[in-house]
Amino acid sequence: MKVLKIIIPVIIFLSFLSIIILPEITGQESFYSRHINPELRQQIKRFVSGGGMLVTNCASTYWMGAKILYHPPKQPTKIRSGTHVFNAASIKMFGPVPGYWLPSTGKADGHDCRVIDITVKTQDGLKRDKVWYGNGPCILPLGSKSLPNNLEPLAYYTHENNSLIAAAHLKIDKGSILMSGPLAHYSEGLVKSNNMLWRVISHRMHQQLFEKDIRPVLQRTP
DSSP: OOOOOOSSOOOEEETTTTEEEEOOOSSSOOOHHHHSOHHHHHHHHHHHHTTOEEEEETHHHHTTSSEEEEOOTTSOOEEEEOOSSSGGGOEEEEESOTTTOOOOOSSTTSTTOEEEEEEEEETTEEEEEEEEESSOOEEEESTTOOOOTTEEEEEEEGGGTTOEEEEEEEEETTEEEEEESSBTTOOOTTSOTTOHHHHHHHHHHHHHHIIIIIHHHHHHOO
């Protein structure tokens, strides 16, 4: 498995800025809050609010919460504030998910990732599948608040009886954020390249590309 090892996040722009992907990093510490400065945060906020899609997974999904709680077993909980960009979403990120944690090697060798079972929301109902997991978060309401109405769960961690959200689609103004705690795009060993979570996420990305880029072109074509 090839794991992206990133200190300063790499932002990938697809199809004329229809989608921004913030990839995962290797290691226990997320560098997103430190290295994406306030000006860049506001640019990302304007991008999403204006109709763009932001895609995150694992470490970059932690960054989406108004609050981040990182609590490896037998270690004190590290509490950090999130982006201060999407705090209106009223969500916090908690991880690693109980029962799934592995100590980080700090190396891009995949040894700090494991295969887990998740439950994915499909058009045919909830289905179980396997994905790679590398100490990513679950998505929880902030404080005593309920999850926002504009957040749609896409998958759940089965270890907690489907009570913890593993992936979600969050609408923000004209745009949206696709967030995943597991590494849906990894495919090796027991995990299929077209696993259900990746199919759901890639389908939403295809919809975004069609709505923002392809459909307007077709409408202008005589």
